[in-house]
Amino acid sequence: MGKRIGIEVSIAVAEAVKLCDVDVISAYPITPQTHIVERLSEIVADGELDAEFIPVESEHTAISVAAGASATGARVYTATSAQGLALMHEILFIVSSMRLPVVMTVANRALSAPISIWCDHSDIMAERDIGWIQTFAINGQETYDLTFHAFRVAEDHRVLLPAVVNFDGFTLTHVIEPIEMAEKEAVDRYLPPFQPKLRLDPDHPITMGPVGVPEIYSEARRQLEVSLLSSKKVIVEAWEEFGRIFGRYYHPIETYRTEDASTILITMGSATETAMLAVDSLRDKGQKVGLVYIRLWRPFPHEEFFEAVKEAKVIAVLDRAISYGMGGGPVFSEVKASLYNLTQRPYIKNFVAGLGGRDIPIENFIEMVDRAEFSAANGLPPTYEHLDVREE
Amino acid sequence: MVKIDAIMGWKKLNLGAAITEPGSASLFKTGSWRTQRPILDKEACIRCGRCWIYCPEAAYSPNGDGYFICNLDYCKGCGICAEECPVGAITMVLEEI
Incomplete structure (x- = not known):
């Protein structure tokens, strides 16, 4: 060692x-x-x-x-x-x-x-x-x-x-x-x-x-x-x-507390560990929330990704970039594309946050879960939201 | 010509499309790209070899009598030989289809 x-x-x-x-x-x-x-x-x-x-x-x-x-x-x-x-x-x-x-x-x-x-x-x-x-x-x-x-x-x-x-x-x-x-x-x-x-x-x-x-x-x-x-x-x-x-094991797609999770957060990079704390907090309150983080971005691991999210009803995707003019971020596009051919597709909502060094605190992830679940429950169109931007 | 046929399949292609046979560019005849061909006036030619030196395709080669002859399988008709010839012995003429 x-x-x-x-x-x-x-x-x-x-x-x-x-x-x-x-x-x-x-x-x-x-x-x-x-x-x-x-x-x-x-x-x-x-x-x-x-x-x-x-x-x-x-x-x-x-x-x-x-x-x-x-x-x-x-x-x-x-x-x-x-x-x-x-x-x-x-x-x-x-x-x-x-x-x-x-x-x-x-x-x-x-x-x-x-x-x-x-x-x-x-x-x-x-x-x-x-x-x-x-x-x-x-x-x-x-x-x-x-x-x-x-x-x-x-x-x-x-x-x-x-x-x-x-x-x-x-x-x-x-x-x-x-x-x-x-x-x-x-x-x-x-x-x-x-x-x-x-x-x-x-x-x-x-x-x-x-x-x-x-x-x-x-x-x-x-x-x-x-x-x-x-x-x-x-x-x-x-x-x-x-x-x-x-003695350290890695996989194309990693999961955190996704067993029986009905809502899954998707992250990449350092925000992931903050998202884990948000998942812990929501689990403590009895919410069935898990986290999937993408380690291998290219080649995109479609099969592993599907396995990780197949039980989820709602997916909330974090993007730290915008695909300008598309309406959302690149991770959102890939996640949607990867799951499009399923007969029972989950509800997928996108959140852009953490641009240019803006911190993404635990509360942001809790908000993502809440908003995604609310949108899904109320049948709202699964558009993207720029989460931490000041609107005035 | 409609370009729909591949030279070879991707599995047989060298790694990264590398060419491992040196000098193989000569197997690829590019003279059909030409719209003008060089015509040499041997009476005027002083056999200096500038056409041979300047030709970017190495299409010219010495013919043994001191003249330099253009191989039309490779000449793309750029006209550099005619431009560089110090006595105006090379004239570019339009290719007739």
Whole structure:
């Protein structure tokens, strides 16, 4: 068992990346991600990790260098937030389509304008369709653990896809949390050295990312889609193996007190632990309320999600982003789409809250449950509500 | 031409559509994209080879007599050779359908 220490979560992520023996780190600092790459640059400069730390001039270059380095067969890491992730946008599709297993931590932060350095999920939701594996952590220990998992899954020859680990800006990045640190020997057992299937090598020249004429582009994209959908099996396997080695078990969809629950809250990220307290409080009053939190966002685990919510009559979905002009948030859209083909669909109501660092206290979750149950009982249309906004 | 047929299935495609055979671009003939073709006036040509050097498709090659001949299987008709020829020996003429 590893030692449990009090450590800032960003620093713990940097320590995890060090234990993963990465070859190249290509990153540009942006709040609230900065502490991760700042610590990694120290680790490399101090000779604790034999890696190239490439301090690039923008996030567009950070991900471009990551792609190039990964194509040579290196194990590559980067991290970013908000505007930085948005600046990476065009390259993110290229990394997944070229099947480069880059691992990136995203410290979730609101997109401008107005300028906000604080947490919401609008950055990653704008990158939903990039073809990367995407997971969400609810606390520091999970962020740390999911980092090892991301490398292991990404580099598996049945997968070979890049992976994002999401953790909430400030709420997690800057918090000091007791985290059980992994032993190097255990990490080495969990994460074998990266063996690229194809790589750039002057002695054996190949072309990666060539022109895809109309007679082949569809097939290339189909290959990416099938690979991402079928990566779920490997993702689950890698979590099972993680549990066997480290004693902490993870699943694509996690549940909290959902047994016999007629109303279920849906969350992602750090707000989840607050929602658990709300569930406890409502359960104490005898209300049949449970919580489902989505750990694996892409590939979306439809079967596991259905299993988790199938008994619920009412579902209240939290979104920390808005899909502008659609009427609701992206998690709401996905949850509805995932359950649409059921003959007995639950009543699904959406609540947008916690934008740009606005806190989501326990009372907000209790209000979500109350409003969703009231709307369902009174047959009101299941529209979305912006919960914590001042209306005047 | 209606493009509905795939070159190969996605299962047979290399990882990430990578091309593992070097120089395979020559298997892909792109001359049909052309709307103009270069015509060489051998009387005027000084055999300097600038057409060969400047051609972005490497469609020109030496023919052994000191001249450089354009392979129309690959020439896209961009006209750079005609533009760069110092003696005006190359003329672009419209392709007749």
